[in-house]
Amino acid sequence: MNASATIDRSKVKALMQTEQQLFVERHPRSFELYQRAQNSLLAGVPMHWMTRWPGGFPIFVAEARGATFRDVDGLQYIDLCLGDTGAMTGHSPQAALPGITQQLEKGITTMLPSENAFWVAEELQRRFGLKYWQFALSATDANRFSLRLARAITGRPRVLVFHGCYHGTVDEAYAWLVDGKPASRPGNIGPQVDPTLTTKVVEWNDLAALEEALRPGDVAAVLAEPVMTNVGIVQPLPGYHEALRELTRRYGTLLIIDETHTLSAGPGGYTKAHGLEPDILTVGKPLGSGIPSAAYGFTEEVGQKAHSVIQPPYADTGGIGGTLAANALSLAAMRATLEHVLTEAAYRRMMALGEQLEAEVQDVIKKYSLPWHVTRVGCRVEYLFRPNPARNGSEALAGQDPDLDPFIHLFMLNRGILLTPFHNMTLISPETTPEQVRRHTEVFEEAVRALLG
Known part of the structure; x- marks a missing residue:
């Protein structure tokens, strides 16, 4: 069974267009900087993989602290990407x-x-x-x-x-x-x-x-x-x-x-x-x-x-x-x-929040009878739009969803939550709070309702 059995793909594409328009409207300064960067940075970004962020151009960051950051348009975000693990400590951790x-x-x-x-x-x-x-x-x-x-x-x-x-x-x-x-x-x-x-x-x-x-x-x-x-x-x-x-x-x-x-x-x-x-x-x-x-x-x-x-x-x-x-x-x-920073006590807290995030996402999946699953390694949690966990790389690659993956990223981003690009990974830092995890779950369920409504 595939997610396409319950979700109308034409609706996903229509929702994606709406989210892309919303993204452009909310990030005029980031777009301005992106346009300026075309004159000096290859493809307008300092690293080529930054072109893969959803929305058509990347957000430019003004400041990052703990488990949040603020962009140049003044918008605040809960950061569950954390530099794809590079900032798993939280941004500029005070203890370090x-x-x-x-x-x-x-x-x-x-x-x-x-x-x-x-x-x-x-x-x-x-x-x-x-x-x-x-x-x-x-x-x-x-x-x-x-x-x-x-x-x-x-x-x-x-x-x-x-x-x-x-x-x-x-x-x-x-x-x-x-x-x-x-x-x-x-x-x-x-x-x-x-x-x-x-x-x-x-x-x-x-x-x-x-x-x-x-x-x-x-x-x-x-x-x-x-x-x-x-x-x-x-x-x-x-x-x-x-x-x-x-x-x-x-x-x-x-x-x-x-x-x-x-x-x-x-x-x-x-x-x-x-x-x-x-x-x-x-x-x-x-x-x-x-x-x-x-x-x-x-x-x-x-x-x-x-x-x-x-x-x-x-x-x-x-x-x-x-x-x-x-x-x-x-x-x-x-x-x-x-x-x-990465102490035994910090890990105990991070693990507990990882378990919370996993359980909450699983509850949403079960509530709406979705053929999706969630899996976890410590404080690293990922949900995939396929019914069963992959056993190898081929199954994992075949299970990636070219419609739902970018949609969930952009939907989350437009509501103040950053996921890791390229796949749906969320990461807990020592600075992440239970309220931030809960906010992620609320937005995740909102995205599900939009897809099924």
């Missing part, structure tokens, strides 16, 4: 600002370590259970560096990823399944090489395909989120992670777990919450309260092997690291965030 601003006055980057470096490493060691740590400025870089080290350690050429995955702009992760066969992901811009030469691709939750891909012994590493998150939330089936770990060990393949989005599952991410045992772990986005920050950690055994391949005279020219990586400001931001 002293550590960040003090470091600004003491120096931003020196290419030398500070005490914050080992404080953060020790805290990540405690949270995630991996022995050694290194730092980067984005999860993309953390993943990229980890893959290079995995190849160097194992002497193997290939990487394995899951169809529909997203690990930033890592070239190897742009291999997908097209008609059941590995190919370059649709829309992959200017790949350096055909990604099928570097990467094997299987469906999430398909253990038989995973073992078949690992059996030849040419895969250096499996790169995986513990829960797929960029095509909707796709949970692992019971026992899947245990089997993934057993198979990678059996065939001598390293397991890299990317916790960048699943840090929503708890202070130690999904890894700590579910007792996973990765060889390498990567994490970025909210780690520095919005200051570019990322980290990647190793087990003791893998860390020692990584150290052995990063030796003079190539320690600075081997393709690992960057001049601004591990800068003093990023490390101060990570320490302030881990010590004062």
Whole structure:
């Protein structure tokens, strides 16, 4: 059963036109700035993916605080996007600002370590259970560096990823399944090489395909989120992670777990919450309260092997690291965030609100007998316009709705609520309130009534 069985698609399109007109009327200043930006910014935006916001042009932000922001037209919003996890801490969290601003006055980057470096490493060691740590400025870089080290350690050429995955702009992760066969992901811009030469691709939750891909012994590493998150939330089936770990060990393949989005599952991410045992772990986005920050950690055994391949005279020219990586400001931001913002107490509150949001959305779906569902990873909640949770990337991609997805985003936006673009993800920060969650549910139900009325 599909949502089209209960919702008139022509009505969705008519409602969308009304919402687009309303959006234009309410955002004259944003439109003016967007028009001006055409003269200096490619497509009028600082990053090309910003063209995908609904409404025809993006909102220009004037100020963001906590779980809200104000645009240049003076309109206030509840932010459930939170920078697609980059601001999961809330915007400019008050508890982190002293550590960040003090470091600004003491120096931003020196290419030398500070005490914050080992404080953060020790805290990540405690949270995630991996022995050694290194730092980067984005999860993309953390993943990229980890893959290079995995190849160097194992002497193997290939990487394995899951169809529909997203690990930033890592070239190897742009291999997908097209008609059941590995190919370059649709829309992959200017790949350096055909990604099928570097990467094997299987469906999430398909253990038989995973073992078949690992059996030849040419895969250096499996790169995986513990829960797929960029095509909707796709949970692992019971026992899947245990089997993934057993198979990678059996065939001598390293397991890299990317916790960048699943840090929503708890202070130690999904890894700590579910007792996973990765060889390498990567994490970025909210780690520095919005200051570019990322980290990647190793087990003791893998860390020692990584150290052995990063030796003079190539320690600075081997393709690992960057001049601004591990800068003093990023490390101060990570320490302030881990010590004062993403705390055990904050997570307990965030989780409770995530449960509230999930339950309220589910109640609306049930009330109106809609063939939709909602799913959650900690304080990250997503609803999809299909009856059952997807089991893999193909099902998740097939379940995306080109009519309802943009409509729900724009309907929410016109009523002061920002969802994550491209899919219907909502995220709870330490600053989010029960009233803000309830307001989301009220607007969600209002959208449902408009669709069914």
